Amino acid sequence: MxxxxxxxxxxxxxxxxxxxxxxxxxxxxxxxxxxxxxxxxxxxxxxxxxxxxxxxxxxxxxxxxxxxxxxxxxxxxxxxxxxxxxxxxxxxxxxxxxxxxxxxxxxxxxxxxxxxxxxxxxGVGIATAGLALFEASGLHLPLSRPDATDADSSEVVLVSGGATSTGTMATQLLRIAGYTPIVTCSPANNAFCESYGAAACFDYHSPTCGADIRDYTSNNLSSVLDCVTDAPTMKMCYDAIGSSGGRYIAIESITPVVKYTRRDVSADWLIASDMVGDAVLLPGAYGRPSTPEHRQFAATFFHLVDELLHQGRIRxxxxxxxxxxxxxxxxxxxxxxxxxxxxxxxxxxxxxx
Missing domain, CATH: 3.90.180.10 (Medium-chain alcohol dehydrogenases, catalytic domain)
Known part of the structure; x- marks a missing residue:
């Protein structure tokens, strides 16, 4: 072939x-x-x-x-x-x-x-978003069954990079699981992100983006998925998290310079191939030990996603x-x-x- x-x-x-x-x-x-x-x-x-x-x-x-x-x-x-x-x-x-x-x-x-x-x-967007939101050590949000309603809950989750493919999948999965997703994106993509279920969109170009999100969430934001993962977006996410602290998960290696600016924020990152469960044999920070628990999650999660796709709840x-x-x-x-x-x-x- x-x-x-x-x-x-x-x-x-x-x-x-x-x-x-x-x-x-x-x-x-x-x-x-x-x-x-x-x-x-x-x-x-x-x-x-x-x-x-x-x-x-x-x-x-x-x-x-x-x-x-x-x-x-x-x-x-x-x-x-x-x-x-x-x-x-x-x-x-x-x-x-x-x-x-x-x-x-x-x-x-x-x-x-x-x-x-x-x-x-x-596939990759669904796998990455699912692993980050519902399994990885950073957020580990509870995942409902597909018969749960899409109604808003009191818990807001920020998706940084809402117009990325992982961002739109994360937004949909959060809605299905009963959370209220808010996103950062370019203003030109506001309607695009809202069409996937974003409750509010914030301009990541704005120097007050983090503060604007903190104000919108009444200083209570505690969960963030960063689909962009560079130093400026990580700092913005940290600025958005409320004064009681929270959890930050990224899909790329994170900078210690920002990570340790807030001891009340638990920060971690993942690589999508963790989901297979085998060791990741890459040099440097990308090398990972085997994670059989992630493979067990994958078996359950993809069975659920199969149902959601056939119900037309993920696009x-x-x-x-x-x-x-x-x-x-x-x-x-x-x-x-x-x-x-x-x-x-x-x-x-x-x-x-």
Whole structure:
């Protein structure tokens, strides 16, 4: 099969002779119909390339073979799945290929009427938001069942970067779980974020953004998810948290310079690949020990998300669908890395039908 694999000199190369992998226990082999490009994909290929390992995280496709022990899925079904490519532990993991392995615990059935393009864009955002809000040590908010009402609760949660793909997923999940999400974004994206359920939007460009949020929340904000995670946004989030302190979780490594400015704020960060449960073999701060409890959460969470998708209670981020297949993915990742893609998920169709 064709696949984008790590090149020994860095970056990706399009290989045309990659063996189609066999599904391991708890996994399914899928024909890939579409892939989506995430900031994780753009960063990992620069940070740590595993030669000859398949890259990519988000895909949607059709199951062609089921591994031992799989109970939720069968051959012929359409699914969306999350995997984590350029993996030194398993070079066959990865989405940027004509055939990819899906993990049962990190997959959902695609609802009737949803295209492969749309479905491919959802997995990583859902996984990251779910792990950050409901499992990771920073927030660990209680997660309701899908029959809970979407009514506002008294607890407000701030999502910094509400117009990102993780931000829109987090906003929807918070609404479903009974919280009141507020977001930071550019004023041009206010209506966009409100369409996903944001109760209020704050301009992150404003020097008073943190103070404005603290005033809006009557000095009671205690939970923050930062989907941007740089020093200015972290400081803004710290300024927004009420005087009684709170919890801050980010999706990128955080700066100690800001972290220790408030001892009443518990700060942590995560990497989405923690959800697989295996150790993350990356250099520096990104290396992580195995987290089997995150894998247990994933099995429950993705089953719940499957229900929510079929109820129409989670919808995709805005899309930017581009042609050219796998060969064009490296160029599109350059666009993503260069900041030329805003408030949209890049999607690349791989196979028709």
């Amino acid at each position: 064709k696949a984008l694999v790590g090149d020994k000199d860095g970056g990706y190369r399009l290989a045309e002779d990659v063996a189609i992998p066999e599904p391991k226990p708890g996994m399914m082999l899928c024909r890939v119909h579409a892939v989506s490009l995430s900031p994780y994909d753009a960063k990992i290929v620069e940070y740590s390339v595993t030669p000859d390992a398949v890259g990519g995280c988000d895909f949607a496709g059709t199951i062609v073979k089921v591994g031992q022990g799989v109970t939720r899925f069968k051959e012929g079904e359409r699914i969306l799945a999350v995997t984590f490519g350029l993996n030194p532990l398993d070079k066959t993991a990865g989405a940027f290929a004509e055939y990819a392995l899906a993990i049962e615990d990190l997959s959902c059935h695609i609802p009737d009427g949803m295209s492969f393009d749309v479905a491919s864009s959802m 995709s981020h805005a899309l930017d669908v581009r042609g050219g297949g796998l060969a064009k993915v490296p160029a599109y990742l350059d666009d993503l890395r260069g900041g030329n893609v805003r408030a949209k998920r890049l999607v690349v169709p791989v196979a028709s039908g």
